[in-house]
Each structure stands twice: as C-alpha cells, then as structure tokens.
Amino acid sequence: MNNLKKIMIAFVLSCTLLEGEEYTFGDGFQLGDSPVIIGGYLSSVYGIEKDSRVFDIDDLALLAYGEFDQYDFLAEFEATDLYRKEFGAHxxxxxxxTFHIERLYxxxxxxxxxxxxxxxxxxxxxxxxxxxxxxxxxxxxxxNLVKDFFPKLTTGIHYESRQSERAIRRLSLTLQHNADIDREYNNFTVDRHYAFACxxxxxxxxxxxxGGYFRYLPAHEALYALGAFRMEKKGWDFLFESIVRRDTDDDKLxxxxxxxxxxxxxxxxDAILRTEVEKAPLTRFHDTTVVAGYxxxxxxxxxxxxxxxxHQESRLNRWLFSLSLLF
Incomplete structure (x- = not known):
C-alpha cells in the first residue's frame, strides 16, 4: 500500500510539472487539451485553549479529477498535521x-x-x-455528529438516482463489504458499511x-439513523442535523x-452561530457546544x-483561527 501511494503521488506531481500548460489560482492545472485537472488545497489553524496555544498546518492535499463523457474520476491524497507546534503547558x-488516500473513485x-x-x-x-x-x-x-457516529469515508459502491418530478427527489444506496483502501485514514476502521439516503x-x-449499519474493529457493530434539513434564503442559510446510534454491545442509544x-x-x-448537544457513543459523555464564528x-x-x-465543561473552551485555500 505504501508503494502504491508513493507511485500515485509521484504520478500526480509529474503530471503537474511536465504536462500542465495553463494554471488558474483555485482551479488548478489543466493537462494539455485533456479534461484532467491537477490541484489541491491547504489549511493552517491556530488554536487558543486554557493552558496552551497550537499552530497546525492542518491539511495539505493533492487532487486530480476529470470528466469524460459518461465517466469521471477523483483522486485525493492528503497529509494531516504536516507541522504542529504547541506552546504553553504542553x-x-x-x-x-505521510500522505494518505482520502478519496479515490x-x-x-x-x-x-x-x-x-x-x-x-x-x-x-x-x-x-x-x-x-x-x-x-x-x-x-x-x-461532533460527523466525527463520532458513522464512518466519514466509505470504500465500496454507491448508487444514486435523482428524479425532480417525484416526491423523493434523490435516492442513494451504499455498499461496503471489504476493508478500506487506506485503513489508517478514516474515523473508524471499518470492513462493513451498508447505508441509504433520500x-x-x-x-x-x-x-x-x-440510516445504516457498519462494523468496525476490533469487533463492534452499530446502527444509526439521521434526519437533516437545509434551507437557503436570500442572505441566510439554515442547517439542522440529528442522529441516533445504537451499538450492538450497548443497549443504550x-x-x-x-x-x-x-x-x-x-x-x-459571513457570521455563523451553531449549537450542538451530544451524548457520545460508548463513553456516554454529554456535551453542549455553542460556536460563534466569522x-x-x-x-x-x-x-x-x-x-x-x-462547551458545557469550560476546560474545553477554545478559540480557532484558520487560513485555507484551494490552489
């Protein structure tokens, strides 16, 4: 797997250096007259907590994508915590x-x-x-909903159908019955994930x-169900998501x-306000969070x-500042 990642990253870099004829900041390199684009993104974060200050070059990713008639593809290789410096008590x-395969489909x-x-x-x-x-x-x-309750990434097959004239506008089915392409790069180490969405x-x-089912190592299984709502009005966006999860070795939701x-x-x-209430899986940890941002x-x-x-527990309170860009 390490050799595969090195080969693919070298290929992406080689294409960028040797074949890119035109570059637009934010849109990447176009390879000659082909529809293939090479680009990436970078983000850095500065955090202030009770006893420490942290500077983190959080993400550096290389992207390759393109569209060909009835086909398209995307390859994304990402390194996290590229450089991290912590000041204060710790x-x-x-x-x-190390670059990992985040998306490849x-x-x-x-x-x-x-x-x-x-x-x-x-x-x-x-x-x-x-x-x-x-x-x-x-x-x-x-x-925390997107970090603690289901696999953020799936390695498998995803089918999607869209019908603008029907009550159900979109239906999707997901099937994973195998190990992850890059097992080290996901929030759960999963080898099963079956899900649907509409x-x-x-x-x-x-x-x-x-909703869905997933099996994660060493030997755990979980079921989840989610409902979400998004509204976009002139000058305003509103987003709501709620999830429940039950692990098969835990009788509590x-x-x-x-x-x-x-x-x-x-x-x-943009001015942003978010509030969240969580009872974390397995640990039963309760937290209420309010985020105010710009x-x-x-x-x-x-x-x-x-x-x-x-946070509900003041020791977890923090400031976050970031600079991020697509290139």
Whole structure:
C-alpha cells in the first residue's frame, strides 16, 4: 500500500510539472487539451485553549479529477498535521509528511439521473459530511455528529438516482463489504458499511433522511439513523442535523443534534452561530457546544475564519483561527 501511494503521488506531481500548460489560482492545472485537472488545497489553524496555544498546518492535499463523457474520476491524497507546534503547558513540536488516500473513485453515468460510484468516497450521510474541505465549510471546526457516529469515508459502491418530478427527489444506496483502501485514514476502521439516503423537497428547502449499519474493529457493530434539513434564503442559510446510534454491545442509544445559521451580511463576509448537544457513543459523555464564528472570503477559493467554541465543561473552551485555500 505504501508503494502504491508513493507511485500515485509521484504520478500526480509529474503530471503537474511536465504536462500542465495553463494554471488558474483555485482551479488548478489543466493537462494539455485533456479534461484532467491537477490541484489541491491547504489549511493552517491556530488554536487558543486554557493552558496552551497550537499552530497546525492542518491539511495539505493533492487532487486530480476529470470528466469524460459518461465517466469521471477523483483522486485525493492528503497529509494531516504536516507541522504542529504547541506552546504553553504542553509544549511540543512535531511533523508528519505521510500522505494518505482520502478519496479515490470513478463515476459512471447511466443518463442524466443515475450514477454509479466505485472506490473510496465521502459517506452519503447528511449534509455536512459532503463538505470535507476546510475552505468550503462555514467554520473551521466540524460538529461532533460527523466525527463520532458513522464512518466519514466509505470504500465500496454507491448508487444514486435523482428524479425532480417525484416526491423523493434523490435516492442513494451504499455498499461496503471489504476493508478500506487506506485503513489508517478514516474515523473508524471499518470492513462493513451498508447505508441509504433520500431527499425530499426543493433545493432551497431540502429534507434528507438516511440510516445504516457498519462494523468496525476490533469487533463492534452499530446502527444509526439521521434526519437533516437545509434551507437557503436570500442572505441566510439554515442547517439542522440529528442522529441516533445504537451499538450492538450497548443497549443504550447515543445521539447528537445541531442547528446552525449563517448570515451572509456582506458579499464576502459571513457570521455563523451553531449549537450542538451530544451524548457520545460508548463513553456516554454529554456535551453542549455553542460556536460563534466569522468567515471572510476575499476570493472564492480563499477563506479566513475565526470562531469561539464554548462547551458545557469550560476546560474545553477554545478559540480557532484558520487560513485555507484551494490552489
């Protein structure tokens, strides 16, 4: 696997250096006259907690993607915590240059409304999990819902059908019955994940429902169900997601619910407020979080963010500031 990753990363870099004829900041290199694009993204984060300060070059990722008639593909290789420096009570310094396979998939389109995806991809669960890149998200931090309750990434097959004239606008099915392409790069080490999702409503006011089963190491199984709502109005966005989970070796339900509002008060400026309540799986840890943030986008592919995260337990409170960009 390590050799495979090195070969694929070397191929991407070679294409960028030798074949790229045109570069647009934020849109990457186009390889000659082909529809293949090479690009990437970078994010850095500065955090202030009770007893420490942390600077982290959080993500560096290389992307390759393209569309060919009825086919398209995406390859993404990411290194996290590329450089990390902590000051204060827990002073430390570390680096990590290991790239992992975050996404690697191909799509086949049966027509305008049907699609089959094979490979490693973001699990089709809710709305937030479809926004994995910092620069595209509203805040630097993510709700605990997308970190603690289901596999963020799936290696397998995903089928999607869209019908604009029906009550159910979109239906998707996911099947994983194998190990992850890169087992070290996921929030759970899974070898089974079966899930479904469906959308009801319009683009501006959309409901999304779903559920699934997954098996994760060493020998645990879990079921989950999710309901989500997204509303987009002029000057405002509202997002709500709620999930319940039951592990087969635990007879008690765990849950998470969050609601977020975004005010686009000026063309490049957003104000964000999010509140979340969680009872974490297995640990039974209860937490209530309120996040107040501000995002400035001088360019569509560049984001400067600041936020304060208040927790039920004050020792967890923190400030986060980040700079992220697509290149």
């Amino acid at each position: 002073a430390d310094e570390s680096s990590n240059s 191909g799509d086949y389109y049966f027509g305008e409304n049907e699609q089959l995806r094979v490979g490693k991809f973001n699990s089709d669960v809710g709305f937030w999990n479809q926004m994995p890149i910092n620069v595209l998200r509203d805040t630097t931090s993510s709700p 959308d009801v409503g319009e683009k501006e006011t959309l409901w999304r429902f779903g 765990s849950y998470d619910v969050y609601a977020q509002g975004v005010w686009h008060w000026r063309a490049e400026h 995002t400035y986008r001088p360019l569509s592919n560049v984001a400067l963010k600041g936020e304060y995260e208040a």
